Amino acid sequence: MINILFISLISFVNTLSLKQVLLAIDCGGQESFNSNEGYLYQDDQYFSGDSRVSDYTYNDVALAGISYTFNPRVYFTERHGNSFDYSIPINKNGQYTIILQFVELYFENEGERQFDVFVGTKKILNNLSIIDSKHQKGSAKEVFIYIEIKDDKVFYDNEECNKGFMNGKLKIGFRKGAADLPKIDGIVIVKGHNAGEEEKNYLIDNWEVMQEENRKKEAELKRAELEAQNMIVPDLVEEDQGEGFFSFLLSPIGIGIITFGLAVFAFLIFTGEKEEENNKKKNKKDKKDKKK
Incomplete structure (x- = not known):
């Protein structure tokens, strides 16, 4: 901590x-x-x-x-x-x-x-x-x-x-x-x-400015600590796009999107096969009708 x-x-x-x-x-x-x-x-x-x-x-x-x-x-x-x-x-x-x-x-x-x-x-x-x-x-x-x-x-x-x-x-x-x-x-x-008497006087004269600087450093270090514990996803930068995209795919949201995509793909294939089978049956029937 x-x-x-x-x-x-x-x-x-x-x-x-x-x-x-x-x-x-x-x-x-x-x-x-x-x-x-x-x-x-x-x-x-x-x-x-x-x-x-x-x-x-x-x-x-x-x-x-x-x-x-x-x-x-x-x-x-x-x-x-x-x-x-x-x-x-x-x-x-x-x-x-x-x-x-x-x-x-x-x-x-x-x-x-x-x-x-x-x-x-x-x-x-x-x-x-x-x-x-x-x-x-x-x-x-x-x-x-x-x-x-x-x-x-x-x-x-x-x-x-x-x-x-x-x-x-x-x-x-x-x-x-x-x-x-x-x-x-x-x-x-x-x-x-x-x-340290001079440093103490400087601290008093610049206390508010130093407090603001400390708050910024505190926020930065807290974020670094959370990233180290894998509690948040770090901001993507250009050189890490591949790694970031891979991490996204392995996240719950990424896995959900992939699963949904595969389900849609499977549904489309199944629908296409059924349509093709129906077309074949229709063609056979048409041929029999013509022979008659």
Whole structure:
């Protein structure tokens, strides 16, 4: 069976690779699954603090489709609460990108939910609103945070994030801001700073065009799959006319036409023979009448 979400990736190549993704978490999710790029989203773990889980799998907006993403499943569940953290294990020094994944499935307007994001005690995002000029209710939003870990310390924008890296774990915090509660749908930790932010922006700006291209590719591949299963007769082309005609003759319609033709032919022969026999009898009778 064709995986429709995988087909969508034909027209959009993310720079993320399996080697780059260190860890991915489906926040609020109870089961692990593979993304369409091939890396693993783990079930929800490494969290602490005052939080709870919501599942929007059967939410009307979620069922209608999460825009700006080829991995909608990660946005069906969330973790939210007054104040909570994720302490994510990282074993080596180096540059990393934190990708925070959000979608708003409850509020309608920008600013109705605002919250802060920390690395350690350093505030990285202030009064973040998931809904903004480019993101509406039901559209996936990714925030890219570029950090560096060295000598058991984590740095953001060349400034140390105090208590951001302790006992081999990177601490990411979510705190209440100007409105409602903080939430998070997914966290991806990527090695290096080439995590696909430009490609994500391109996807958002060209989403409708890409969706139309994907629908066409999906229809083409579905048709190819049906043809491979002999569920439909492929369109005839000039070089395959002989093969197509032969296939038609072997089809139920072709066999029916042949059978009918043979029956008509047999009837005509039988009628002709009877007429000829009657003519012979008539000639014999005429000859006898003349002799008399």
